[in-house]
Every structure is written in C-alpha cells, then in structure tokens.
Amino acid sequence: xxxxxxxxxxxxxxxxxxxxxxxxxxxxxxxxxxxxxxxxxxxxxxxxxxxxxxxxxxxxxxxxxxxxxxxxxxxxxxxxxxxxxxxxxxxxxxxxxxxxxxxxxxxxxxxxxxxxxxxxxxxxxxxxxxxxxxxxxxxxxxxxxxxxxxxxxxxxxxxxxxxxxxxxxxxxxxxxxxxxxxxxxxxxxxxxxxxxxxxxxxxxxxxxxxxxxxxxxxxxxxxxxxxxxxxxxxxxxxxxxxxxxxxxxxxxxxxxxxxxxxxxxxxxxxxxxxxxxxxxxxxxxxxxxxxxxxxxxxxxxxxxxxxxxxx
Amino acid sequence: xxxxxxxxxxxxxxxxxxxxxxxxxxxxxxxxxxxxxxxxxxxxxxxxxxxxxxxxxxxxxxxxxxxxxxxxxxxxxxxxxxxxxxxxxxxxxxxxxxxxxxxxxxxxxxxxxxxxxxxxxxxxxxxxxxxxxxxxxxxxxxxxxxxxxxxxxxxxxxxxxxxxxxxxxxxxxxxxxxxxxxxxxxxxxxxxxxxxxxxxxxxxxxxxxxxxxxxxxxxxxxxxxxxxxxxxxxxxxxxxxxxxxxxxxxxxxxxxxxxxxxxxxxxxxxxxxxxxxxxxxxxxxxxxxxxxxxxxxxxxxxxxxxxxxxxxxxxxxxxxxxxxxxxxxxxxxxxxxxxxxxxxxxxxxxxxxxxxxxxxxxxxxxxxxxxxxxxxxxxxxxxxxxxxxxxxxxxxxxxxxxxxxxxxxxxxxxxxxxxxxxxxxxxxxxxxxxxxxxxxxxxxxxxxxxxxxxxxxxxxxxxxxxxxxxxxxxxxxxxxxxxxxxxxxxxxxxxxxxxxxxxxxxxxxxxxxxxxxxxxxxxxxxxxxxxxx
Numbered sequence: 001x002x003x004x005x006x007x008x009x010x011x012x013x014x015x016x017x018x019x020x021x022x023x024x025x026x027x028x029x030x031x032x033x034x035x036x037x038x039x040x041x042x043x044x045x046x047x048x049x050x051x052x053x054x055x056x057x058x059x060x061x062x063x064x065x066x067x068x069x070x071x072x073x074x075x076x077x078x079x080x081x082x083x084x085x086x087x088x089x090x091x092x093x094x095x096x097x098x099x100x101x102x103x104x105x106x107x108x109x110x111x112x113x114x115x116x117x118x119x120x121x122x123x124x125x126x127x128x129x130x131x132x133x134x135x136x137x138x139x140x141x142x143x144x145x146x147x148x149x150x151x152x153x154x155x156x157x158x159x160x161x162x163x164x165x166x167x168x169x170x171x172x173x174x175x176x177x178x179x180x181x182x183x184x185x186x187x188x189x190x191x192x193x194x195x196x197x198x199x200x201x202x203x204x205x206x207x208x209x210x211x212x213x214x215x216x217x218x219x220x221x222x223x224x225x226x227x228x229x230x231x232x233x234x235x236x237x238x239x240x241x242x243x244x245x246x247x248x249x250x251x252x253x254x255x256x257x258x259x260x261x262x263x264x265x266x267x268x269x270x271x272x273x274x275x276x277x278x279x280x281x282x283x284x285x286x287x288x289x290x291x292x293x294x295x296x297x298x299x300x301x302x303x304x305x306x307x308x309x310x311x
Numbered sequence: 312x313x314x315x316x317x318x319x320x321x322x323x324x325x326x327x328x329x330x331x332x333x334x335x336x337x338x339x340x341x342x343x344x345x346x347x348x349x350x351x352x353x354x355x356x357x358x359x360x361x362x363x364x365x366x367x368x369x370x371x372x373x374x375x376x377x378x379x380x381x382x383x384x385x386x387x388x389x390x391x392x393x394x395x396x397x398x399x400x401x402x403x404x405x406x407x408x409x410x411x412x413x414x415x416x417x418x419x420x421x422x423x424x425x426x427x428x429x430x431x432x433x434x435x436x437x438x439x440x441x442x443x444x445x446x447x448x449x450x451x452x453x454x455x456x457x458x459x460x461x462x463x464x465x466x467x468x469x470x471x472x473x474x475x476x477x478x479x480x481x482x483x484x485x486x487x488x489x490x491x492x493x494x495x496x497x498x499x500x501x502x503x504x505x506x507x508x509x510x511x512x513x514x515x516x517x518x519x520x521x522x523x524x525x526x527x528x529x530x531x532x533x534x535x536x537x538x539x540x541x542x543x544x545x546x547x548x549x550x551x552x553x554x555x556x557x558x559x560x561x562x563x564x565x566x567x568x569x570x571x572x573x574x575x576x577x578x579x580x581x582x583x584x585x586x587x588x589x590x591x592x593x594x595x596x597x598x599x600x601x602x603x604x605x606x607x608x609x610x611x612x613x614x615x616x617x618x619x620x621x622x623x624x625x626x627x628x629x630x631x632x633x634x635x636x637x638x639x640x641x642x643x644x645x646x647x648x649x650x651x652x653x654x655x656x657x658x659x660x661x662x663x664x665x666x667x668x669x670x671x672x673x674x675x676x677x678x679x680x681x682x683x684x685x686x687x688x689x690x691x692x693x694x695x696x697x698x699x700x701x702x703x704x705x706x707x708x709x710x711x712x713x714x715x716x717x718x719x720x721x722x723x724x725x726x727x728x729x730x731x732x733x734x735x736x737x738x739x740x741x742x743x744x745x746x747x748x749x750x751x752x753x754x755x756x757x758x759x760x761x762x763x764x765x766x767x768x769x770x771x772x773x774x775x776x777x778x779x780x781x782x783x784x785x786x787x788x789x790x791x792x793x794x795x796x797x798x799x800x801x802x803x804x805x806x807x808x809x810x811x812x813x814x815x816x817x818x819x820x821x822x823x824x825x826x827x828x829x830x831x832x833x834x835x836x837x838x839x840x841x842x843x844x
Contacts, residue, residue, distance in 0.1 A: 046445075
C-alpha cells in the first residue's frame with residue numbers, strides 16, 4: 001500500500017505544476033493587474049510611473065515565460081512567493097486561513113454524512129416508498145438551490161427570526177458560529193450522498209452474495225450491516241472523497257457570505273486585487289487537498305474491501 | 312432642481328444636527344463595545360496601514376493610528392492632528408509644525424519629530440511602492456530617496472523633538488496629503504522590529520488586540536490617548552462584511568452597530584418606521600460619469616458630448632434605478648466640495664436639442680460607440696442599459712463592453728476605451744480634483760479623457776500658485792464651469808452615501824470623503840446596546 005501512496009503523491013507533482021501553469025497563463029491574459037486594481041475604486045490615482053515601479057517590484061515587467069520559470073523554480077523549493085497586497089510571504093496568509101477552512105469543510109461534511117447516508121440507506125430499504133420520495137425531494141432541492149441564496153435564507157430564519165445562531169463571523173471558537181455556514185455548505189453534498197447511498201445500497205441488495213447470505217439464514221440486520229453496508233460503503237466513500245474536494249471549492253461563496261476567515265474568502269479577495277501569488281497558492285492548496293483526500297479514500301476503500309488491490 | 316438639491320443638503324445637515332444635538336444632550340457613556348463593519352471587501356489587506364490604499368484598511372487605521380492631519384467632517388476640511396500649530400512661509404513652501412508633546416504610542420513612548428521623519432522616509436522606499444509615496448513625493452528631496460540616490464528626505468528637518476520643518480517643491484496644502492491612514496505615523500524604532508506587524512502599535516484611540524483575517528479586527532481602549540476622556544468605548548470590533556445582504560441580516564439582528572446601504576436597502580430602510588430613524592446621509596466626494604475618449608472621432612466634437620448629456624434623462628435614472636441614492640451632477644465638483652457652485656444648472660433632458668447638436672456636428676443619423684462598464688449597480692451595467700433606449704432615440708447606438716470591476720482602472724488609464732462609466736473621486740481638495748482636467752496631467756494619472764483647454768490650464772495654474780484661499784476657490788470654480796460646458800464626460804450624479812446605525816450608537820459624523828470612515832474616539836454606545844457591558 002505504501003508504494004502505491006508514494007506513487008500517487010509523485011503523480012500529484014506534475015498535476016500541481018500543470019495547474020500552476022494554467023493559473024499563471026490565465027492571469028497573464030485576463031485584463032487587469034495588481035497596480036491597476038489599486039485605482040479601480042475610483043478613489044486613488046495611480047500614475048504610470050507608480051504602475052511601472054510596482055510592476056518592476058513584483059517582477060511583472062518581465063515576459064510571461066521568464067516569470068513562470070522563476071515561479072516554478074521557487075515552487076519546487078516550496079517557496080510560494082510574496083503577496084503583492086501584504087508584501088508578506090504568501091505562506092503567512094495561507095497558514096492563517098487553513099484551519100478555519102478545514103473546520104468548515106469538516107463540519108459541512110459531517111453534516112452531509114450524518115444526514116445524507118442514513119437517508120439514502122433508509123430510502124433504499126423501501127424503493128418508491130414515502131421516505132424514498134422525500135429523499136428525492138431533498139436531493140433535488142439540495143443540488144439545485146444556489147448556495148448563496150440558501151445561506152441567506154438560513155441566516156434569515158435561524159439568526160434573525162429564531163435567534164438560535166449568530167448570522168456571521170468566526171467567534172472565539174464557539175461552534176455556534178460554525179453551524180449556519182456548515183449547513184449551507186453541506187446541503188449539496190448531503191443530497192448527492194443520499195442519492196448515491198440509495199443507488200449503491202439498491203445495487204448491492206440485488207447482488208448474488210446478498211441473496212446467498214440471506215439463504216444461509218443470516219439475520220436481516222447482519223445481512224445489512226456486513227454485506228450490504230460494507231459493500232455499498234466503497235461507492236459512498238468514493239463520492240465522499242470527490243465531495244470533500246468540491247466542498248473546499250464551494251466554500252468560496254459561503255465564506256464570503258458568512259465572513260468566515262478561510263481560504264475561499266482569501267481567494268476571492270486575491271482574485272479581485274490580482275494578487276497572483278496568493279491566487280496561485282490558494283488554488284494549488286485546494287488541488288493538493290483534493291488529491292490527498294482522494295488518496296486517503298482509495299486507501300480506505302482497499303481497507304474496507306479486500307478485493308481492491310493496488311499494485 | 313437646484314432648490315431640491317439645496318433642500319436635500321439642508322435636510323441632511325439638519326438631520327445630522329438633530330442627531331448630534333441628541334448625542335450632546337446625553338452625556339457620552341463610557342464602556343461597552345462598538346461593533347463596526349468595513350463594508351467594501353471580505354478582508355483587510357494587512358496590519359500595515361502603509362501598504363494598502365483600500366478603504367477597508369483606512370477604516371481600521373482610524374482606530375489604530377493617527378496621521379499628521381485629520382479630516383474635520385463637520386467643517387469639511389483637514390485639520391492638524393499630531394501638531395498643535397503650523398507656520399507657513401510667505402512663498403507657501405516651508406511649513407514648520409509644532410508637534411503635540413502628549414501623543415503617546417501604545418507602548419507608552421512619546422511621539423517625536425524623528426518618528427514622522429522615519430515614517431515619511433519609509434513611505435519613499437522605492438523598492439516597496441507604498442501608495443502614499445505620491446503625497447510624500449511633494450517634499451523636497453523625496454524623489455531622491457525613492458530613486459535610491461539619498462537616504463534622507465532633504466525637505467524634512469528636525470528642529471527639536473517637537474518641532475518639524477517640511478519644505479515642499481510647490482505651494483501645497485499638506486492637510487490634503489497627510490490625513491489618510493496610508494500616511495499613519497509609526498514608531499520609528501519599534502516599527503523596524505521583525506514582528507511589529509503581528510501586533511502593531513500606533514497613536515490612535517484604540518490598541519490592537521487581534522486580527523482574525525477575513526473575520527474581524529479587535530481593539531481595546533488606549534487609556535493614554537491624547538484627547539482627554541476619549542475614547543469612550545472599552546472595545547472596538549471591526550468586521551469586514553462585503554456582502555450587503557449578509558450585512559443587512561446582521562444589522563437587523565442587532566449583531567452590528569452600523570451598515571452602509573446600497574440603493575435597494577436604502578429604499579427598504581427608509582420605508583421601515585424603526586430603521587428609518589437611524590439613517591445618516593452625506594453627499595460624498597465622488598462623481599459618477601461616462602468618460603468619452605476624444606481619440607474616437609465623434610467624441611472629439613464638443614457638440615456630440617453635449618448631445619449625450621442632453622439625450623440621457625439622468626433625473627429619471629437617479630429616481631428609478633439609483634432609488635434617489637444620488638444627487639444630480641451639475642459639474643465635476645460635488646455638493647460637499649468647498650468649490651461647489653450652487654448657480655450651475657444640470658444639462659436638461661432634451662432629445663430634440665441633442666439631435667440638433669448631433670446634426671450640427673455632422674452626425675444627423677447618429678453613430679455607434681463601445682461603452683466599457685462593470686457590473687456595479689450604481690455606476691455600471693444597469694445604468695448603461697437604462698441609457699441605451701434614450702441614446703437610441705437620438706440615433707446613437709451603444710455596444711456594451713463588460714469588464715470586471717478590478718480591471719476597469721487599468722483599461723481606462725491606458726486609454727483602451729471609447730467610453731467608460733465610473734465613479735471617480737472629486738474631492739476633498741477641489742484643486743487636486745480639477746487638476747485631473749489639466750492638460751499636463753497624463754491620462755494614466757487621472758486625465759482619463761485627455762481633456763485639454765488652455766483656459767482651464769491657466770485658471771488651475773493660477774489657483775495652484777496663489778496664497779489667497781478665497782481666490783483659489785473662485786479660480787477652481789471657473790475651471791469647473793468651463794469643464795462642465797466642454798462636457799468631456801456625461802455628468803451623471805454625485806454619490807449619496809448612506810449609513811444605517813443602531814439607536815444606541817452616538818457620535819457619528821457625516822464624513823463626505825467616505826462615510827464609512829468614522830472617528831472611533833467620538834463614538835459611544837448607550838446602555839441599550841446589546842454590547843453595552
């Protein structure tokens with residue numbers, strides 16, 4: 001297993017470099033640079049001389065390929081560069097934001113698993129039944145509701161009308177602040193997990209080995225726990241891995257809405273100010289996170305299902 | 312129309328006076344927490360106020376730091392802050408400041424002249440491109456430091472610990488240069504420590520406690536602040552909240568004490584019997600306009616530009632689309648400018664006149680132009696869309712070029728447009744604002760429409776050299792009138808900034824330079840605040 005993990009980690013390096021190159025090229029061709037964003041609010045005036053000075057300071061006056069070469073060389077030594085905005089190392093900005101982002105992603109995922117998996121499982125027990133229909137309603141709504149709108153509705157209902165939770169902010173570690181953003185972020189994965197679980201359980205329930213287990217006189221609980229749930233778990237886990245990655249991406253909207261101090265809100269601010277080193281670092285971090293989560297999922301799948309072998 | 316403007320302004324001032332009177336009638340209460348919001352982005356840029364010219368950072372800068380000057384919102388002018396007096400030489404170039412001897416940094420050390428010299432020298436570090444370098448550059452020898460040819464700014468001379476002499480290269484009013492947070496005075500020795508910006512200290516009324524990036528900045532009262540008895544509040548929490556809808560919920564939920572309102576919320580708050588009691592309005596020094604590039608042939612003709620001003624029903628757009636959250640523009644200089652000319656009348660909505668002007672200019676069938684616009688609700692795409700049918704009636708077709716907000720500045724400064732719509736600063740210094748129409752000002756600086764009129768140049772040059780303040784204002788007014796007649800832009804409106812505040816918050820000021828910039832030492836919360844303890 002270890003060689004497999006090592007191999008997957010090595011495979012991540014060219015992926016990360018490709019992403020870095022893509023982001024670099026993208027931000028080189030879209031209109032606007034850091035210097036010009038400084039005057040875009042119409043308040044400040046930045047003359048051409050100041051723009052030139054800034055561009056020199058940040059190395060933006062060099063050709064794209066030279067800049068990318070320097071950037072890639074630094075990246076290979078794990079140097080993410082210096083933020084244009086703060087004039088501080090990018091790693092400082094990232095380190096401040098990683099934990100809040102992870103907190104939010106984990107809470108959202110926990111919410112999605114806690115409600116989505118049981119809902120899908122129960123729905124599969126009686127296909128076409130009342131619960132199955134309701135789970136479909138939840139799934140369709142959860143997947144189609146825009147996160148921004150859902151977040152606002154949650155704020156309005158649970159903060160303003162009921163007063164149960166604060167409407168924004170990070171608080172002082174108080175989990176009450178985490179509830180609304182986590183729910184807003186977790187509803188879409190919940191819906192997908194419910195549908196995936198339902199489909200996986202239904203598929204496994206009709207498998208030959210389940211019929212054999214029942215024929216051998218195993219109790220229904222034992223059949224469900226040891227044969228159905230365990231085999232369906234592989235499919236659910238794979239979906240979970242993919243969703244965990246997308247949750248980190250989806251946090252961009254939710255973090256901004258709830259004034260949550262994570263990577264998502266840092267990314268939004270950095271894009272609008274064309275703070276390219278920070279944008280690149282945030283995207284690379286999200287990609288890296290996605291890759292790691294999926295490696296972990298692969299390992300877990302192999303542990304659950306002995307038929308899965310990684311060579 | 313003019314009567315309406317004057318009436319609205321009077322009403323605003325009256326409302327402010329009533330609020331102030333109310334505040335004065337009650338003895339300011341000590342203690343409690345002020346829960347302020349920074350409404351323009353999701354986070355503050357940095358703990359170093361020098362690196363950012365974003366208004367977000369100016370907001371916390373008012374709590375943590377102090378600059379040589381401050382903005383007097385009530386009288387709409389800069390006033391000395393860290394100096395007790397200033398003597399100006401006859402030629403207006405040498406300013407000798409008697410500094411306060413009671414201003415203490417948050418570590419208890421007295422501020423001295425060397426701190427100001429070190430701060431201004433830091434701002435001229437050419438390798439760092441600090442935004443405030445453009446102000447300090449007016450000091451003699453500052454450019455040499457910026458270019459690395461000198462280590463000290465020749466125009467800054469310490470006479471003693473509390474006397475500082477500044478020599479400028481041209482007659483200038485330093486109050487307009489050195490009142491921003493980007494020119495905050497730092498403690499010279501302490502600020503060079505590597506971890507200084509983890510827990511910065513300043514001269515402001517509140518001490519830094521913590522910064523949770525993207526969520527909040529927390530401060531506590533600096534008990535040795537040089538204004539006796541101030542600040543009143545024990546604690547100040549500033550939360551960056553860029554999303555208007557989220558801010559609205561938090562405000563209604565009494566989690567924050569203030570909120571800047573957009574047009575939609577402005578209407579809702581005004582209609583609400585409770586919320587409408589806590590609204591502060593001010594005509595900010597921003598002029599919304601459509602700049603026209605004379606490099607595009609039709610716009611080179613003054614009559615075409617005037618025709619556009621006549622063809623658009625600005626009044627209707629302000630009323631219906633901007634929901635009256637703006638004042639009709641009657642020139643470049645806004646209502647709150649000391650050089651605002653009450654006698655000037657807006658271009659009347661007159662499509663017939665517009666057609667006639669177009670015919671005279673050689674465009675009887677109109678023409679088509681490309682209009683660069685951002686999605687901004689008050690001065691972007693929605694406004695452009697509203698003008699399209701109006702312009703079509705006089706034969707002018709519009710091709711919209713949508714751009715992202717952060718890209719607009721670069722596009723306009725490079726002249727890469729036929730027309731653009733923007734909101735540009737038009738104050739607080741009227742002379743600086745009008746210099747954007749001086750032919751010597753490059754397009755990349757702020758003469759975006761490459762406007763050129765020798766008469767305006769002459770007036771502005773004279774205004775820049777005269778020592779007579781009244782005469783200067785008169786000259787600037789004349790320049791403003793000529794620019795208005797030449798119509799290098801479509802004069803749309805002046806921003807009406809609106810701030811909603813909770814009934815327990817007192818001491819707010821109608822700051823025309825930016826309403827979100829408040830003086831935290833003057834704010835206090837009464838016992839009815841949820842954070843009164």
